[in-house]
Amino acid sequence: MPVPPRTAAxxxxxxxxxxxxxxxxxxxxxxxxxxxxxxxxxxxxxxxxYPSLPVLSCAGYEPRPERSPGGGGDALxx
Numbered sequence: 672m673p674v675p676p677r678t679a680a681x682x683x684x685x686x687x688x689x690x691x692x693x694x695x696x697x698x699x700x701x702x703x704x705x706x707x708x709x710x711x712x713x714x715x716x717x718x719x720x721y722p723s724l725p726v727l728s729c730a731g732y733e734p735r736p737e738r739s740p741g742g743g744g745d746a747l748x749x
Contacts, residue, residue: 687725693733 686707689695694710711718711731718731 684724687727688729688732689722689724689726691735692729693735694731695735 686695689707689709692709696708696710698706698708700706706721707724709718709720709722709731712720715731718729722729
């Protein structure tokens, strides 16, 4: 049986709440895939390490802090 040619990688599913959560960390692998790691899972086993996306509700969701337009400096954006 012939092997079909490789196609372009499938687009990543939308992350849902994880995309804007302060506890998300993106973890790439050597094959080019990127996984969404929930940092809350390190201290609380109720949170899955790699949740199924999209996450539509999560009791541990905290919005990621906004970065200042200047892109650096202290908390006052100086």
